[in-house]
Each structure stands twice: as C-alpha cells, then as structure tokens.
Amino acid sequence: MTVTSLAPAPASTPARTTNYKVTGPRVLRSEWAKFWSLRSSWITLGVAVVLLVLFGAIASYTYSPDAVTTGGPPGPGGGDSDAVGLALTGVTFASLAVGVLGVLLSAGEYSTGMIRSTLAAVPRRLPILWSKAAVLGPIALVLTTAGALAAFLLGSPGLDGEKIALSLGDDGVLRSLAGAGLYLGLVAVFGVALGVLLRSSAGAIATLVGVLLILPGLASLLPDSLYDNINPYFPSNAGSAVYALHQSSDALSPGAGLAVFAGWVALTLAAAAFRLRKTDV
Amino acid sequence: MIEARELTKRYGDKTVVDNLSFTVRPGEVTGFLGPNGAGKSTTMRMIVGLDSPTKGSVTVGGRSYAGHAAPLHEIGTLLEARSVHPGRSAFNHLMALAYTHGIPRSRVDEVIELAGLTSVAGKRVGAFSLGMGQRLGIASALLGDPAIVMLDEPVNGLDPEGVLWVRNLLRSLADEGRAVMLSSHLMSETALIADHLVIIGRGRLLADTTVDDFTREAGGGGVKVATAETAKLRSLLAGPDVTISSSSAEELLVTGRDAREIGAIAAQHGVVLYELTPQSVSLEAAFMELTRDVVEYQSAPADAARADTGQADTERAGTAGKAA
Numbered sequence: 001m002t003v004t005s006l007a008p009a010p011a012s013t014p015a016r017t018t019n020y021k022v023t024g025p026r027v028l029r030s031e032w033a034k035f036w037s038l039r040s041s042w043i044t045l046g047v048a049v050v051l052l053v054l055f056g057a058i059a060s061y062t063y064s065p066d067a068v069t070t071g072g073p074p075g076p077g078g079g080d081s082d083a084v085g086l087a088l089t090g091v092t093f094a095s096l097a098v099g100v101l102g103v104l105l106s107a108g109e110y111s112t113g114m115i116r117s118t119l120a121a122v123p124r125r126l127p128i129l130w131s132k133a134a135v136l137g138p139i140a141l142v143l144t145t146a147g148a149l150a151a152f153l154l155g156s157p158g159l160d161g162e163k164i165a166l167s168l169g170d171d172g173v174l175r176s177l178a179g180a181g182l183y184l185g186l187v188a189v190f191g192v193a194l195g196v197l198l199r200s201s202a203g204a205i206a207t208l209v210g211v212l213l214i215l216p217g218l219a220s221l222l223p224d225s226l227y228d229n230i231n232p233y234f235p236s237n238a239g240s241a242v243y244a245l246h247q248s249s250d251a252l253s254p255g256a257g258l259a260v261f262a263g264w265v266a267l268t269l270a271a272a273a274f275r276l277r278k279t280d281v
Numbered sequence: 282m283i284e285a286r287e288l289t290k291r292y293g294d295k296t297v298v299d300n301l302s303f304t305v306r307p308g309e310v311t312g313f314l315g316p317n318g319a320g321k322s323t324t325m326r327m328i329v330g331l332d333s334p335t336k337g338s339v340t341v342g343g344r345s346y347a348g349h350a351a352p353l354h355e356i357g358t359l360l361e362a363r364s365v366h367p368g369r370s371a372f373n374h375l376m377a378l379a380y381t382h383g384i385p386r387s388r389v390d391e392v393i394e395l396a397g398l399t400s401v402a403g404k405r406v407g408a409f410s411l412g413m414g415q416r417l418g419i420a421s422a423l424l425g426d427p428a429i430v431m432l433d434e435p436v437n438g439l440d441p442e443g444v445l446w447v448r449n450l451l452r453s454l455a456d457e458g459r460a461v462m463l464s465s466h467l468m469s470e471t472a473l474i475a476d477h478l479v480i481i482g483r484g485r486l487l488a489d490t491t492v493d494d495f496t497r498e499a500g501g502g503g504v505k506v507a508t509a510e511t512a513k514l515r516s517l518l519a520g521p522d523v524t525i526s527s528s529s530a531e532e533l534l535v536t537g538r539d540a541r542e543i544g545a546i547a548a549q550h551g552v553v554l555y556e557l558t559p560q561s562v563s564l565e566a567a568f569m570e571l572t573r574d575v576v577e578y579q580s581a582p583a584d585a586a587r588a589d590t591g592q593a594d595t596e597r598a599g600t601a602g603k604a605a
Contacts, residue, residue, distance in 0.1 A: 020351040020384055023383070029380045029381075123346050281332070
C-alpha cells in the first residue's frame with residue numbers, strides 16, 4: 001500500500017490523446033494474467049499433471065507380464081502393453097482435467113458475467129478466443145509433456161528386467177511422450193473452443209466427456225463395417241494414435257492422427273469463433 | 282457523445298427497444314430512466330456492442346464502439362455489477378482489463394484508491410458486498426480515463442455515503458467535460474444528479490427533457506381550496522386556462538391560477554377560505570404518471586376499488602395505476 005496524497009479531483013484530466021490501444025499481444029498478455037490469477041487454474045493444471053505422473057508410475061510398478069494391467073482402464077495401445085503405453089496410462093484422466101481447464105477458462109467467463117467486461121474491453125471479440133487458445137494450449141503442452149516424461153522416468157525402474165522395458169533413447173519413445181503433450185495441449189484448446197461455443201461450463205464439460213470418452217463406445221453399436229471405417233477418426237481415437245508407440249492395425253499413423261484431431265479442434269474453434277462474433281452476449 | 286438513432290431490438294416478436302433516438306452530450310449528466318423492463322440495460326448493452334441492434338444504430342464518439350482503437354478510453358461502463366469473475370481479486374481483475382489497452386499499473390492503483398477499494402484490492406471479488414462490487418464496477422469504468430462514463434444503476438446497493446460519493450463523482454466527471462450517462466428507475470435520485478433526462482417505457486422514448494423542465498412541469502399540481510361558497514368561487518376564478526374540479530362539497534382543485542391570485546380574488550369578493558394549498562407533485566409521482574401505461578411488470582393496485590378523484594390526490598396518482 002502506498003501513501004499517496006489524496007487527490008480531491010478525479011485522477012486525470014480529459015486530455016484526449018492517449019497511448020492506450022488494444023493490440024494482439026496486449027490481449028494475449030491480459031489472457032495470460034487472467035489465467036494465472038485464478039486459483040482454479042493452478043489446481044486443475046496441478047491435477048492434470050499429478051494424474052498423468054501418478055497413474056503412469058503406478059501402472060509401471062504394478063505391471064506384471066501375466067496379468068492384464070490393473071491401475072485404471074486399459075492404457076492406449078490396447079492389450080499389448082509397452083513401457084510407454086504404461087507410462088501414459090494417465091493420459092485419459094489428464095485429458096479430462098486439461099479439457100475442463102479449457103472450459104473453465106472460456107465458459108467460466110460466461111457463467112460469472114466476466115465476459116461482459118472482457119468484450120467491453122475488446123469489442124472485436126475474436127482476439128479473445130485466439131488468445132485464450134494461445135495461452136492455454138502451450139501451457140498445457142509444456143506441462144503435460146514434462147509430466148509424461150516424468151511418468152516414464154519414474155515408472156522405468158518399476159519395469160526393470162521386464163521384457164517390455166524401454167529407455168528414453170529407444171525408437172519412438174520421445175516422440176510418443178511428446179505426442180501425449182501435444183494431444184493434451186490440443187485437448188485444452190478443444191475445451192476453450194467448446195466453452196465459447198456452448199457458453200455453459202456444465203454443457204461444455206458434458207460435451208467434452210461425451211466426445212472423448214463416450215462417443216467411441218457408443219459408436220461400437222454401429223454395424224461393424226461402418227464402425228471399422230469411421231472408428232479411427234473419432235477425436236479420442238485419432239488423438240491416442242498421436243502418442244501410441246506402435247501403430248495398431250486399426251488406428252491412424254501418429255501424423256495422420258494428429259492431423260485428424262487438430263482438424264476436430266480447428267472445426268470446433270471455427271464454430272466457436274462464429275458464435276462469438278455473431279451472437280449477443 | 283453517444284448518439285442513438287432509431288435503435289431497435291427485438292427478441293422474437295417481443296420488441297424490447299423500439300425506435301429509440303437520443304443523444305448523450307459531453308459535460309452533462311444524462312439520466313436514463315424507465316421502469317423495470319423498459320429496455321434500459323438492453324440499450325446500454327447495444328451501446329457497447331454486447332448486443333447488436335435489430336435495426337437502427339448507435340455511435341460512441343462518432344463511430345461504432347468496436348471501431349475504436351482504445352474502446353475503454355472512449356467509454357467506461359458499469360453494466361451489471363457482477364461482470365467480474367468472483368475468483369479473481371479486484372486488483373487482478375482491473376489489471377487484466379488494463380493489459381488489453383496497455384494501461385499502466387499506476388492507473389490501476391489510482392482507480393482503486395479513487396473507488397475506496399485500497400484495503401480490499403487483494404481480496405477475491407466473490408467475497409465482496411454488493412456495494413463493494415459496485416465500487417469495483419465504477420473503478421473499472423474509470424480505468425481507461427474515458428470520454429464517456431456509462432453506468433447502469435450505479436447506486437444500487439450502495440450505502441448513503443457511497444450514494445453521495447457517486448453523486449459527487451459523476452458531477453465532477455461531467456464538469457471535466459465528460460459525458461455521463463446513468464440509468465435508474467428512481468426519479469428522485471436521478472433528479473439530484475442529472476441535467477438531462479431520457480425517459481423510456483416499453484422501449485419507446487417517453488420524454489427527452491431537462492431536469493429543470495421536468496420539475497417545472499411536474500410542479501403544476503394545482504391549488505387546493507376549501508371554502509363554504511364553492512359555487513361562487515368557481516365563477517369568480519373561471520378563466521380561459523383555468524380548470525376547476527371538486528372532490529367534495531367544500532373543496533376545489535384549481536389549476537391555471539396560483540395560490541396568491543386565488544387568495545387575492547377571494548379576499549376581494551369576501552369569500553372565506555378555510556384552506557389554500559399549492560399541490561406539489563413529487564418528481565416520483567410525475568414520473569410514475571408518465572410511465573404508468575408502459576410499466577412492464579405492474580403490481581396489482583392495493584386499493585383498486587378506491588377509484589376516486591385521482592388528480593387531486595397526488596399520493597395516489599401513481600399507485601392507483603389503471604384503476605379499471
């Protein structure tokens with residue numbers, strides 16, 4: 001607290017020249033500050049990383065070649081476990097956490113009314129969406145990549161001597177771990193887009209869970225021939241192809257998976273941009 | 282300067298703002314009045330581009346709000362007090378807005394002090410009382426050193442000290458040459474602050490006037506005269522612009538002559554008066570009279586049965602509403 005003299009007159013004179021101006025980097029700076037000034041951001045981000053590391057490490061330590069993996073739902077890559085797959089067991093949980101984080105960042109503004117202040121400051125509106133995505137995407141990417149790396153390194157001793165043990169230097173290991181971070185970064189952006197599109201935290205989170213977890217299950221009700229053709233293109237399946245160590249026969253390659261998942265995110269972002277631009281707040 | 286031209290907003294087949302034109306000028310406090318649901322907030326939202334008009338246009342400083350390079354420098358707004366994330370501190374909230382415009386931290390500190398929030402600036406806004414929330418809203422409205430300050434119901438939830446503070450603040454902002462617009466549904470409160478009045482009901486313009494004119498017109502409530510010789514006095518007072526009504530055998534309500542004239546005439550002709558009372562219509566009553574046909578959410582009159590002389594009884598003029 002500073003001790004300044006109590007100016008009786010309002011603090012400034014209406015000289016109409018100013019340096020104030022809205023610019024892209026400034027909106028980005030504002031969204032960055034907004035993100036870190038909420039406790040929920042720290043908590044959710046922390047939860048995402050902890051889930052990622054914890055599940056990965058536990059899955060590696062509890063692995064036994066005879067039994068199917070226990071620690072949670074089966075990891076990516078289906079039945080054939082590998083060290084990377086085990087280390088990335090937590091990706092599904094972490095994806096929900098970062099997706100929710102994205103939703104909170106955007107839909108949270110609608111539910112609290114903050115959006116009115118935000119859009120009054122930036123009436124062109126779209127920079128807000130891009131900035132939210134540009135702030136959260138990289139934050140999630142960096143931290144979850146680190147988390148995936150930590151999960152792998154922490155889990156490795158647990159697999160010592162097992163057939164499936166791998167080291168960081170082995171083929172595709174780093175790519176898979178980085179792929180997990182990339183996927184989770186995109187999921188965060190997906191959450192931001194869903195939040196702006198649906199303008200409701202509950203609705204956006206439900207949609208997020210539906211798309212990432214339930215949709216693939218529901219789709220298995222489709223006729224087999226149809227299912228086999230479209231299954232790899234579901235967001236979560238395309239996403240898991242990004243960080244799978246070995247491409248399974250019914251999945252896309254990592255590059256194609258990334259392209260497809262990024263396409264889904266881009267599509268949602270475009271719809272969000274349209275709604276943000278066109279409709280009343 | 283805010284200029285609204287034939288501003289119209291429809292939601293489905295419900296017209297919330299209907300062909301509304303008005304101007305908010307610099308150096309003045311413009312009171313924007315109307316009953317609940319009259320379309321005040323919707324109009325203000327259209328001014329800052331949160332809602333887009335169905336028809337018509339509104340400009341801020343000569344162009345549409347979104348066309349400004351530094352919108353917060355053009356117009357500072359308090360829309361609803363709760364346009365803030367409750368999990369953020371007041372300082373961080375203001376800072377987040379400041380970043381978008383490159384407004385320095387020193388200015389954030391300045392408005393926090395101006396709004397009297399220094400001691401709670403680090404607290405989460407969710408813990409704020411309604412009055413503190415209003416102060417934060419006003420602080421964010423002033424953040425960009427705006428040419429226009431637009432506040433939606435700024436005194437809601439403020440204590441008397443806060444109300445006085447807002448009143449003085451708005452006056453001094455207008456005196457600095459800024460345009461000030463504030464909405465309210467309270468005529469008496471607005472009359473104390475405003476110079477210019479824009480009164481709407483059901484989205485339509487009812488009056489675009491000054492507080493002085495409105496007060497003058499509202500003052501014409503007539504004079505109540507009590508005498509035993511009503512018939513004689515009636516004929517004595519009759520004139521081209523004079524109307525006389527009576528509510529009881531011994532009472533007359535005279536409009537068109539003031540109390541002094543009536544007294545003089547009565548004395549001249551030896552008519553004994555028991556009472557000679559100018560009827561002042563309160564601003565609130567005049568406002569309700571003006572808006573009573575367009576009140577959106579009308580409560581059932583408490584005494585609808587007592588449909589009596591109306592005009593004479595200023596207190597009941599408003600509340601009786603449509604006593605049909």
